[in-house]
Amino acid sequence: MRPDTHLYRELFLNDVPLMDARAPIEFSKGAFPGALNLPLMNDEERHQVGICYKQHGQDAAIALGNKLVSGQLKEARLQAWAQFTQDHPDGYLYCFRGGLRSLITQTWLREEAGIHYPRVVGGYKAMRGYLLNNLEQAIGSAHFQVLGGMTGTGKTDVLQQLNHSLDLEGYAHHRGSSFGKHATGQPSQIDFEHRLSIALLKKSAQGHQRFVLEDESQTIGRCSLPLSLYRGMQQWSLIWLEDSLENRITRIVRDYVQNLHAEFTVQYEPQAGFALFAEQLRQSLGRISKRLGHQRYQQLAVIMDDALLEQERSGVLDGHRAWIRGLLTEYYDPMYIYQREQKAERVIFQGDADAVLNYLRKQG
Structure with a gap:
């Protein structure tokens, strides 16, 4: 017994x-x-x-x-x-x-x-209580590095190839931007904290004392980072991931269009799934309409609608590249360039995915 x-x-x-x-x-x-x-x-x-x-x-x-x-x-x-x-x-x-x-x-x-x-x-x-105490102790005693980079550089792809990474967006089931929602909902705040703490517990038990995580806002969708973790991310050393604009657009089409559509297709029958997928894309763009400005928002919305019509008619995704390009060059990139300048003194390494992976593997 x-x-x-x-x-x-x-x-x-x-x-x-x-x-x-x-x-x-x-x-x-x-x-x-x-x-x-x-x-x-x-x-x-x-x-x-x-x-x-x-x-x-x-x-x-x-x-x-x-x-x-x-x-x-x-x-x-x-x-x-x-x-x-x-x-x-x-x-x-x-x-x-x-x-x-x-x-x-x-x-x-x-x-x-x-x-x-x-x-x-x-x-x-x-x-x-045990998990929360473990989380705070780990944040206070372990060594962390932050992975940053422009939108679409593939930060999550890099993290998933590292044994000592913490995939905050994975635990939160959200990609961390206005377009970050999945077809299925996020965990509760409590469940997010449990996932993060258990991941740290397991990786520490494997012998890891150094961890790398993505540079995030204080909230990932509706999930909030522990305050001690978020404060630490404003101080820890930063590795900057770089990639070309065309590669970034291709990756965003894969993750935010192709894969998101597939998620909705799994959850619903094809016609309803596509309609819900398209509505989510439109709503995501609408959430940043004020920051884009009315005229630019309207232009991007028309391009997005045309791309969705073509995707529904023929399955071709190329039309999405235009609104993604405009969103990156006119909205996200200027914002990230500014943030990169503010964090310049914390950047200890920068390079493409292969270079960053090699560097982080040696650090880990």
């Missing part, structure tokens, strides 16, 4: 399967990668029990919970828990604080299904 555990580090390093007994509303606000929500109580049941606890105390709340989760409902939940234990014999269960809900789940499994399944001591709250 496996004992209950408080070895949070091992749980995250080994991707141990986790059964989350919290209510769905709690799970949706934040969870751990790979955890499965199999609640003891649903949202309404939890709400009723919570009111009862405040008004009449713990014993009355437990009695109400047993009444609400009984009969066929209780049997269905027991079957789901039992299936999880069979599928994941090395896993653990937890609730918010490692208290009553996980204890009741554990007890019902043992007494009514004959299954001895361990739980996480301290539950979600303790595990999250």
Whole structure:
């Protein structure tokens, strides 16, 4: 029989399967990668029990919970828990604080299904606290370098070829610009923090003490960087990635047009997928219309519409190059040139992708 555990580090390093007994509303606000929500109580049941606890105390709340989760409902939940234990014999269960809900789940499994399944001591709250502490400690003690460059130079491509990189945009599921949304939504702020902390934990366990990450704003879509990390990024040394304008346009067509369209096609049937993809592109351009100025925005919007019509009719993507070129040369590039000048004293290396990769591999 496996004992209950408080070895949070091992749980995250080994991707141990986790059964989350919290209510769905709690799970949706934040969870751990790979955890499965199999609640003891649903949202309404939890709400009723919570009111009862405040008004009449713990014993009355437990009695109400047993009444609400009984009969066929209780049997269905027991079957789901039992299936999880069979599928994941090395896993653990937890609730918010490692208290009553996980204890009741554990007890019902043992007494009514004959299954001895361990739980996480301290539950979600303790595990999250561990990850946040680990994140702050790593930011304070590890060595970081920042990868910068103009839009479309392929910073993410470089990061994905390095063992000691942190892909902030990957954890946030967003490309970090007005055009950065994917076909599917972003994680919650809490889930983003968990992904980042676990990545740091695993890479540190592999022996890495130096990390490289992309130069980002304080927010990536709706996900905010930890303040200590963002402040550090304003001070750490900077590696500047360079590429030609034509290569950058080609890469942007690949990522923001071809691949984005493919994402929507996977999520929806082709016609609806294309319509949603096209609308997202138009909305992305619209979000920076004031900064572009009305006349330039209108010109780029017309070019984009023509390119989308041609893409829908023939599948040809070349028409997108014109609005992307205009957006780079007249909006993004001047902004990045200014930022590069402000950070000039922090730049310790610059070059194309091969040169930057060689440099960063030696640093790592």
